[in-house]
Amino acid sequence: MLPEKVLITGSGSEGDDRCAKMDERKRKRMMSNRESARRSRMRKEQHMKELNNQVSYLKRSNNVIFEEMNSVRQLWSGVESENMVLRAQLAELKKRLESLEIVLSYMRSTSTSTSMSGCSMAISSQSMPLMAFSAGMSQF
Template sequence: MASSSGNSSGSTQLQNFGSEGDLHHLVDQRKRKRMQSNRESARRSRMRKQQHLDDLTAQVAQLRKENNQILTSINITTQHHMNVESENSVLKAQMAELSQRLESLNEILGYIDAGGGYGGDFETTPVADHNSFINPWNMLYVNQPIMATADMLHQY
């Protein structure tokens, strides 16, 4: 069965093995080896895909955790901002009220300095209660600025 015109690998192997049965056995063996190699390659490919999927799943979980932390931080910052805005509104209202009181006191002083109104002597001892705003005639130094502390502002 060997041809003398060409040396193909099949004919060379046929000469080495001597029969077609041995050739089929060799082809079957190579085929099984190739199939086994393909199976192993497919298994490795599936393992790589699974590892990639696991990595992406872990990354999604990490990003969701970071997103939740950022949202929590935003909520806390927003609440803090709202508290500061509220406190600022209260302070502005208190400032407006105190400015109005000061303006009223300055008008009274202007009226007194002009010679009108109360003709008696001023009391020279300061009053220790809160009636100073109600009765400004009892104040010792009426030209002094109104002083307030943070503790006083929280009562409003």
């Protein structure tokens, strides 16, 4: 582009008008650029506010999830402890049942005398639930 002095040819008033028009265009362009920059800064500021709000929301959500996870972890620990106790009790009950079955078997084998035959029958009919219980316990 040629310098303004070179562009201005002819009479002085014509050059002044041309210079004034160019200055007016330049001023309008500067104002438009400033307004565009202001809008851009406003959009950027709004976007940053939205991002900060999103960060806050996600942090709160993360804290809620973390607290729920800790609560579930404590519940699981309690259930695990209770499960261990129940397994130990099951093992103890199985041992007791085996001992009772041994005693019952011994009583059946020694009750071959005629005086104990009635008693033997009573014991034999009562042992059926114990055997069924024992069979069911073997699944654990």
